[in-house]
Amino acid sequence: MAYTQHPLSAAFPPMTDDALMMLRDSVESIGIQNPVVIFEGAVIDGWHRYCAARELGATCPTVDLPVDVDPRDFVLAQNRARRHLTASQVAFVVTAVHDWVPAHRPVENKSAPGADLPKTSAELAEIAGVSVRTIERTKAVIREGVPELQAAVRSGDVPAKRAAEIAKRPKPEQAPALKKARAPKHVPAAHGDEPLRARSIESIEAPQIADLARELAEAVADNEAMARVFEANDQVAAALAEAKRFRQENRVLNERIHGLQNELNAAKRQAKYWQRHAKGTAE
Known part of the structure; x- marks a missing residue:
């Protein structure tokens, strides 16, 4: 079948x-x-x-x-x-999965006992381990985005924030905007033999700095939320503890290896000394 x-x-x-x-x-x-x-x-x-x-x-x-x-x-x-998924990918997957409507879900009376009610953005954010804003952006992509844009977030090619901005455009404009967002950033060539200098932070406009700061804060919040979800899993916690133990053992072994290497070097120096001493005595 x-x-x-x-x-x-x-x-x-x-x-x-x-x-x-x-x-x-x-x-x-x-x-x-x-x-x-x-x-x-x-x-x-x-x-x-x-x-x-x-x-x-x-x-x-x-x-x-x-x-x-x-x-x-x-x-x-x-x-x-x-x-191993990014925060945007996890948000997309969790939102898409909970967007699915099972055949047994009561639709007419959502207050009925056992009714399978949709998750709120806060609930989805807790499940995914990301910020509520990331979930809201993901919902916008699923609701307004063309299939190519949704696939780009699902595959991790485009973050939810950028995809949500593209999803605000009319559908015919989304695919070209997505292509532009995916295009590699070309660094302008330096003139003559003069080395290319990186643009200083002072040359970045204040709104751009504010956007970067917000994106950084959101990324940190998403990473911390995902870390809390992972740490809540007993198997992951056990794996982390085991990895920590291995790191400690590895550090002890490295120190022992370093000590043995020093002893070997000292023995080599002493052997060379006695070889020279024996040669001088024979002459």
Whole structure:
């Protein structure tokens, strides 16, 4: 049976070419080790594994998502453990996942017991570990942005702040503006043999400095929020503690190696001294 990719899984950025190549090599060597998870007749987890198996003609085991598991929580937990995403990417994924409407959600009476109500921006920010402003910008991109602009944020090519500015433009103007935002910044060539000098901070206008300061403050806030989310995870905390222990052991080993090297150098000097002394005595 052929499957399609579930929209919740499609909210995450695709794997890089190198990662896909490594996955195909793994499937070709040892097959699919972790079953692909199916929900609503589509692949909610393991899409790349499924595609690699079909491409190579390998057997692809599947399992259904348990009925008591929230598909949004599941797909976020599965992908967060595997991927290294920027704050903008995390904000986009969390917003897109929670924007999905499950078939069982009560629509007519949102106050009914058990109603699956939409998350507020503050709730999404807490889940994503980013600032509320980053979530609001992401919502604007999803609501007003063309598909190319949304894909650019999802892949990490363009930050949410820049994408939200582009999303304010009429849709026909967004793709050209996105192309311009992605264009590499060319450094003007120096005249003659005169070295090219960096522009001093005094030459930057005050509004630009204020924008840079705001962007820096937002980036710091997003990083701190993401750090709090990661630190709340027991597995991550344990991994951090283990890494700290390894660093301490490595420092002790480096000090021991340094001491042994000094002892070896001293022994070499002493050996050379006795060699010269023995040669002088023989003469």
